Amino acid sequence: MSRTLSVLSDLVVQVSDIYAQRNDIARDEDWYLLKLQEELGELTAEYLKLSGRGRLKGATPAALRMALEDEAADVLAMLLLFARNNNIDLEAAVERKWLRHLPAKP
Secondary structure, eight states, X not given: OOSOHHHXXXXXXXXXXXXXXXXXXXXXXXXXXXXXXXXXXXXXXXXXXXXXSSOOTTOOHHHHHHHHHHHHHHHHHHHHXXXXXXXXXXXXXXXXXXXXXXXXXX
């Protein structure tokens, strides 16, 4: 993926706006977190199937893998939407929380 989080976030917002308009969805303050939780549940379900702990319902290994990837994309997209709605700069937060633990470059 060659896009920055900021550019990706802008594109995800556009898709979310289209989706909300087409489906008459009111995205209030808690919608973003609730939707993120829903998508995480769907990712978990696909992971359980792929790891042999969920009902396969006739799905092929390739279909299971694609479903896992799609649900991971949904989680990322919803996290970007949640962050934007809550004025969270994810790049800055990752720098502060995670990347500070990397060894200093000479």
